[in-house]
Amino acid sequence: MDESNHWYGHSRIFARYCGFGAENALRIQGFVQHGWNYLHGYAPNDAWCTPGYPRFVWSEVLARRGWSMGRRGHYVIGSPWAYLLAMEPAQAEVPERAGTIWYPFHGWEKHAVRGDHARLVDEIRGVEKGPVTVCLYWLEYRDPEIRKWYERAGFRVICHGDRGSRWDGRGSGFLSKQLGELRRHRRVASNRLSSAILYGASVGCDVAVYGDPMTLEEERPEYGGTERRLRMWPELHGTEIDSTAAREVAAYELGFAHLAGPEELRVLFGWADTRRGRCA
Amino acid sequence: MNEAESHIPPTRGSHSPGAPSGGARTEGARSGGVSGRVVAAGAEDRAGPAVGAESQAMPENLRLVGGEMLLWSDEPVRADGRDDSGGAVLRELVGRAVPAPGRVLLVGPHPEGFVEWLAGRARSVAVALRSFPDARRLAARHAGHDGVTVYCGRLEKLSATQPYDVVLALDGFERVHSAESPDHPWRDTLAEVVRLVAAGGTLILSARNELGVQAFAEAKPYERADGDWFPGGLDQTHPSGHEAIGGELASHGFGVERCYAGFPTARAPQALLAVEALDSAAALPDAITAVACARTHGGRPLLADPGQLARKMFRHGLAGRLAPVWVTVAGRHGDPPVAARTADGPQVMGGDVGGAGGSPAAEADVGGSPVAEGGVRGWPVAEGGAGGWPVAEADVGGWPVAEGDGVGGALPDALVAGGMCAGAWAVVHEVSRGPAGEWVRDVPAATATLVRDRVRREPRALAGPVPRGALLDDLLLTACAFDDVRQIRETLRHLVRWLESRAEGESLPGELVFATTDNLVSEGDDLALIDPSWSLAEPVPFDVALTRILWRFAVRLLSSGQHHPWPWTMEPDRLAVTLLAVCGRPFDRECLDRAKELEEELAVTLGAGTPGGGVEAPESYREVLAVRDRLRDAVLAYQARIDRLEARLTRRERELRKARNKLRNVKKSASRTTRPPRIAARLLRLLRGRRELRERMEIP
Incomplete structure (x- = not known):
């Protein structure tokens, strides 16, 4: 289809x-x-x-x-x-959760993201106390220029892989990998409210949304921009977020x-x- | 489907807008339903798109409270600025109920002219809207005005604001909640709205009647449009009658001051009749109910003539129950707010002058001079800039509400506007019971005379007792239904005699040009004009005027689809000629043309949907059946095509999969066997084997 x-x-x-x-x-x-x-x-x-x-x-x-x-x-x-x-479902024996998994806002094949990765790294360092895993989208992961900002900061840099297609199995393990990573981390964070944040909140991660939200080339006006997200989910923005509220929103948004x-x-x-x- | 080209995917976890710049930008509704309310993002871009608007050009008096609808509009913009939404009569009611409002909140969309009018008289006006484009437009319109604030978003997020002295929800609750909100039954919405009313404050609320008279005439089943993200008509808490509204309000500590039944439509009421007056035994005269029975099918297919249904509704004493809408004025118990209910003359008058939103513009210096030509879209231009309205000659327009003759507090039995004309000509007048039980029309002495082109309206002529008796139109239609040609002949000849007795030589005076069969009642042996306020500047030749009156009736008769004694193939012209013959008058082609020209001229001047355009027969059931059959065939054909495409697609995918498997196998085996030395060895072995064989079989 x-x-x-x-x-x-x-x-x-x-x-x-x-x-x-x-x-x-x-x-x-x-x-x-x-x-x-x-x-x-x-x-x-x-x-x-x-x-x-x-x-x-x-x-x-x-x-x-x-x-x-x-x-x-x-x-x-x-x-x-x-x-x-x-x-x-979550295993009875839960592995010790540690650190933060951080998902920087990503672009896609046709439009890249504009933003200052160096500043973002500083912001992450200023907020996150424990170890940080940065998960990049495959496009950005492939770009050594972008990767180096995070690697130099001493973060563990990973990628959940290609999104795949019907005819190759590359994307088939994407969400399972993401689930595995999220269950290992105590916190999930991003500079924009996104799927990853909701996924994390739904599996018991603490949530944080902070930092420069960056801009996408030719961002469409229909979405209403960052201000609209802030008006709709003011409770989901900040470095420390009430995890119960986050879980409720996630459960609703993820249906x-x-x-x-x-x-x-x-x-x-x-x-x-x-x-x-x-x-x- | 060529997915590679047409499908432009957004990003993973697409919280990011991912669409190409060159893609289709209009998101028009694609269903067959009533839509077109979606605001195309592309169109919005020009005025500052949703995102951009937040950083640029956001009016200061606009507050986004969250949950606003970026791509939605509840108010189709009318280029000519006309307000035909029944604003005049509702405005009058608001003016009477709260002569000097303090802080006012409007819940849901209201005509822009209404907001402007209110802003001129209230201390402050807040408007709660769900649509961002509407809110921005309204806020920009009042950008310099301190008193107007527009809130945009979910209604429940307004609860933090200070309660208001007056809350108006004259659009009902149907267009209050944004798509972001979960379903809010009527009762919950009311609870939210009453929270916004201060102690001692006033709430004026419209509630549509789901079983109103319009529901009986409607032939089409309910069709969900873009605005119905929840299906309509299934809300169990929606009030079933005016008593139910009173009960709901009482449970919140409100007392109903007066409840009105609005006619002829919920969207544009032209008459507000107090439900007690309707429930009382004394029937309202036809002259009043005629306004409420206006035939309004608006091009929609019908089961029955709504005018006839409405007339029956009045006759059966069901008008209070079957009204299309109820408008309730209720007060919240407690100390009244400081500003409310105190007369404040200058403020009130200030609000009326220049009323661009629908009240006739009052111009002190216009005097009796003719109005300047060159109006926009056929509407005259008032010198005060209130483009589009007939100009008033006298000093003031509207009701001198604050100039206390005791009118301020008492709410009238009935308010009636309109009739044969559109918004700007409307003269809202009060109808009440006189001491002897008769109905009396009351028009304030200060009401302005309206003039445009050759037409003049003198509202003061309306004052006085309402004529009783049956509508001439009805008498004639009934006689037609009975094939009672004798009755038709007598009635028409009576009309001709009545007109002749008032004619001046060969012409009919200007005020009798409006003596059409829908504006006359038969009172014993006499006829009486229902609305004597209209007149034409010059007299009209008698035959032309009479031909027009009969031609109008012919159109009316044919539009009603009702039985009549003449051949069914007759169109209005021939029927008018027949009616003239019934009256014993000669026919003259030129006379008919001039009559139709006069009709056309009056229709344009009055801006009314008069039958100038000819017969508007409602879509017939037979026609609908034929269309249904055609559509059924088309749908069957499309379904067959889809099935075929599905089957082909499935087969191709299976083939593709097979081919891919084969390719994979070939690749695998090729990679196992392609080492050159081995191939050479095999070839050698083969050759040797063949030679040996040849030698053994002694083949040369």
Whole structure:
């Protein structure tokens, strides 16, 4: 249906949840929201979401916003992350959590991020007391110029990997890796409220959002900018954040209350007639 | 779908806007529903987009409280600035209920003219809106005005502000909450709104009636539009009657001062009738209910004529229950706020002068001189800059509310505006019971005369008893339904005689040009004008005036879709000719053309949806059935195409997968066997084997 359904291993997570085995990337008949978003779940220019196929969004507020913007056919199923957590609940023996995992705001293939990494490093150092792991997006991780800012500061620099596609398995372990890292850290932090922050909050990390939020080239006005995020979630900005409030917001935004059962997903995604272990 | 080209993905965890600059920027509604309220981001960019606006050009009096809707607008901008939202009659009510408001809060969208009017008389006005573009536009309009503050975002975030002396929610609660808010039933919204009213303060609240008369006429099923992010009509707490509204208000410590039923539509009420007056045994005269029964189908397909339904509603004493909207004035128990309910003359008058938002502009120096030509879109320009309104000749417009003749506190039985005209010509007048039980219209002596082109309206002529008797239109329609040609003939000839007796030679005086069948009632042997305030500057030839009156009725009859005794194929012109013949009058083609020209001229001058444009027959059920059948065929065809494409796509993907597997296998085996020496050895072995074989078989 659409390539973005397979990014970060989302379709594989759903396949595994539906009992098909995680190695399968099945075609989903619809458009799965592939990242946290405070517009309507998709990019402003979402003409590729053909009407007539459902939009599988993470939370109900996105469906309402989308409706008000002329989008139809929403189906709230919660986030792939929520399904992953349902399949990989926290272990009884919790490893000692330590340090902070820090996700700097990232660009993408078409638009880079503008900002001062040196200043960000100083800000991180000023706030974080324990060891710091910096997780870069694969584009920035590949750029030695950017990496060196963080490596020189003595941070551990990692990357969860490529987002992958249907035809190569590279992105399949993305969220599992992220889950593993988040469960090892005490804190998760970023310079912008993002999926990673919500993921972290949902698995018991303390949360912090601070530092220069940086700017993206040709940032679209529909989102409303940093000020809008501050007005909407004032409680989620700062170096010390009430973790209960953060967990509540995460649960809402990631749609934990909307998890569908495997049978329902199989029908929704057009997998009802698919033989197990085979791709449509 | 060529995904490589059309699909531009945003980022992982896309909290970042990831879209190309050259992509489609308009996010128009793509459903078939009623929409177009989404504000295209591209369009907004020109005025300063959402993001940019926060760093640039944000009016100082705009407060973003969180949860504002960036791409949404509740108020379609009207280029000609006209306010046809029933503003005049509601404005009058507000003026009567709170003559000198102190701090006022408007909850939800209100016409901009209304806000302006209120800003002129209240100490301060706060407006709570959900739409950011609307809020910014309104704030910019009042940027220099200290007293106007616009709050934008979720209503519940307003609770931190100090309570207000007056809270107005004249748009109801349907457009109060932003899409960011979870579902708020009516009752919860009321609880939020009453919290904003100070002790002793006043709340004026509109509530739509879900089972109003319009619900019976509506043929189309409810269709969710962009504005209905929650489906409508399912709120169990929505009040089912004016008593229910009173009960809800009482539970919050409010006392209802008066509750009005608004007609003919919830969106643009032209008449507010107190529910007690409607519930009482004495029926309202047709002359008043005619305004409430205006035929307003607005191009929507109908099951029944709403005018007829409304008339039945009045006859059955159900008007208070089936009104499209209730407007309630309620006071919060406690000490009254300092500013409220004290007359404050100069402030009030100051608010009215130049009323650009819908009240006729009052100009002291215009006198009787003709109005300057060249109005925008056909509307005259007032010299005070209140572009677009007929100009008043007298000194002041509106009600001298504060000039205490005891009017201030008492709320009227009925307020009526409109009739045959659009907003600017409206003269809001009070209707009340006289000592003998008769209904009396009351127009303040100071009300201005309105003039535009050849048309003049003298509102003072309205004052006095309301004529009783049946509407001539109704009498004729009934006779048509009965095929009672004799009755039709008698009624029409009676009308002609009545007009002839008032004619001056060959022409009809200007005030009788408006003696159309929908503006006349039959009182025994006499006829009486319902609204005698209209007149034309010059007399009109008798035949032209009569032909126009009959042609108007012909259009009315054909538009009603009702049975009549003449052939069904008749269009208005031929029907008018027939009616003329019924009256025993000769027909003259030129006369009919001139009558239609006069109709056209008056329709333009009055700005009203008169039948000048011809028959507006509601969409018939038969037509709908035909359309449905066509659509069903189309949908079946599309479904078949989709199924085929799905099947092909699935097959291709299977083939692709096979091909990829094959390719992988080939690659694997190739990498195992491609070492050159081995290949050479195998070749040698093969050659040797063939030679041996050849030798053994003695092949040369």
